[in-house]
Amino acid sequence: MPAGILLFGATRGTGLAAAGLLAERGEPITAFVRPDSDMESLTALGANLVVGNVLDAPSVEVAFASGTFRRSSRRSAVNAVRRPGRISTGPKTSSTPRKQQALIGC
Numbered sequence: 001m002p003a004g005i006l007l008f009g010a011t012r013g014t015g016l017a018a019a020g021l022l023a024e025r026g027e028p029i030t031a032f033v034r035p036d037s038d039m040e041s042l043t044a045l046g047a048n049l050v051v052g053n054v055l056d057a058p059s060v061e062v063a064f065a066s067g068t069f070r071r072s073s074r075r076s077a078v079n080a081v082r083r084p085g086r087i088s089t090g091p092k093t094s095s096t097p098r099k100q101q102a103l104i105g106c
Contacts, residue, residue: 003067003068004027004029004030004048004067005028005029005070006067007019007022010029010042010047011039012038019031029045029046029048030066030067030069031048031049031050032050034054048066050062050063050066
């Protein structure tokens with residue numbers, strides 16, 4: 001089985017959106033979830049669930065021991081959110097000062 005993705009914070013918002021994109025690509029997903037979290041959406045995506053508390057080191061260790069996971073950079077995670085439907089680990093191209101001014105309304 002190929003190395004998968006271990007997601008923290010995947011039960012709602014950006015984390016759930018990232019889980020959905022990864023599932024569409026057929027990526028193996030393991031989600032670390034709190035015991036009181038709504039896990040229905042992740043289960044529907046076919047994610048493997050590890051229940052625990054991120055503040056409890058042994059439960060985090062269990063999550064990492066539950067599979068083989070790829071390493072990722074913050075940049076690739078940010079690109080996944082900025083470009084829904086496309087997860088990229090490539091460098092972001094810098095924009096010109098004029099484009100930057102337009103984006104912030106100057």
